[in-house]
Amino acid sequence: MKETAYAKINLALHVRRRREDGYHELETLFAFVDAGDELTAVAAERDFLRVTGEFGGALDDPFGNIVAKALNSLPHGAGWAVTLEKNLPVAAGLGGGSADAGAIFRMVARAHGLPEDWHARAAKLGADVPACVESRACIGRGTGTELEAIDNDLAGVPVLLVNPRIPLATGPVFKGWDGVDRGPLEGTDLRTMTLAGRSDLEAPALALVPEIGDVLDALRQTGAWLVRMSGSGATCFALYDSVEARDAARDGLPDAWWTLAGLLR
Known part of the structure; x- marks a missing residue:
């Protein structure tokens, strides 16, 4: 199998x-x-x-x-x-x-x-x-x-994953969370909830691995309609309107970073 x-x-x-x-x-x-x-x-x-x-x-x-x-x-x-x-x-x-x-x-x-x-x-x-x-x-x-x-209206959206090749354990990131509740998820479909959402672990992860900021900054210059960190980091992702835009973005990133291009399921 x-x-x-x-x-x-x-x-x-x-x-x-x-x-x-x-x-x-x-x-x-x-x-x-x-x-x-x-x-x-x-x-x-x-x-x-x-x-x-x-x-x-x-x-x-x-x-x-x-x-x-x-x-x-x-x-x-x-x-x-x-x-x-x-x-x-x-x-x-x-x-x-x-x-x-x-x-x-x-x-x-x-x-x-x-x-x-x-x-x-x-x-x-x-x-x-x-x-x-x-x-x-x-x-x-x-x-x-x-x-x-949830109503998945993002299936098939081109996605690019980028990691600066720095491992980041989950525990210390959660420990660094500031304890502020910034509110619930809002919306009824995946796209709306995603755009209205946030990553509450991004700040504590950045404090531990500042290179995450370099990845986010680079991805924000590639024409993606959403750039965010995943989980407790250090991988970040970007969503695009086309495979061509995603692949062009990948080609422009530093070779030292790990990348994976795909589609959302």
């Missing part, structure tokens, strides 16, 4: 309050790009994970990898030998690990079906995992695990 772990972006990310359990109450617009990591699985005597790809070296503990944890959390018959081609940067605000886990859930669904409590099992692996299992645009509330359908 083969499955793409679609890159996740947060078209908007509103942090509403700190919770007593240490997490944060969020409202976010999940969207997914039609590219990402690639997973393959073949039958084997036991579960086995091999990691390849440009960013495979960042995952040095295959038994602690979220892919292995996803496999362990689901009944999937005999052993699976899984190869993960890691094309997305790690600690980048793209839900890379969560997307990989989501791909495992979809593969198990095709092969055996998922248990009725799959959503709870996915949420135990990470707040983004339930959304990544579905890998379609939706609203996330609570810690991001409470999903709500």
Whole structure:
């Protein structure tokens, strides 16, 4: 079996309050790009994970990898030998690990079906995992695990992802949030809510990795109709009216930056 772990972006990310359990109450617009990591699985005597790809070296503990944890959390018959081609940067605000886990859930669904409590099992692996299992645009509330359908009028929009190749852990970014509730998501369709939305983690991420500002500034000069940081950073994204505009923008960026061009799903 083969499955793409679609890159996740947060078209908007509103942090509403700190919770007593240490997490944060969020409202976010999940969207997914039609590219990402690639997973393959073949039958084997036991579960086995091999990691390849440009960013495979960042995952040095295959038994602690979220892919292995996803496999362990689901009944999937005999052993699976899984190869993960890691094309997305790690600690980048793209839900890379969560997307990989989501791909495992979809593969198990095709092969055996998922248990009725799959959503709870996915949420135990990470707040983004339930959304990544579905890998379609939706609203996330609570810690991001409470999903709500939305009219997706952005499917097929050209998108460019850019990362300055600097990993950024989620915890310190959330810790740097100023605690100010700037209001809820507004609107009824994805485009309206996106344009009216914001990224409340952009300021604390910039404080930790100022190079994010260079990426945002560069993208704002490319004719994109929206430029924003995804998740807790450091990846930023830009949305365009045409593939030609997106590709021209990519050609004009520094070679040292990581980029991915695709379409929103």
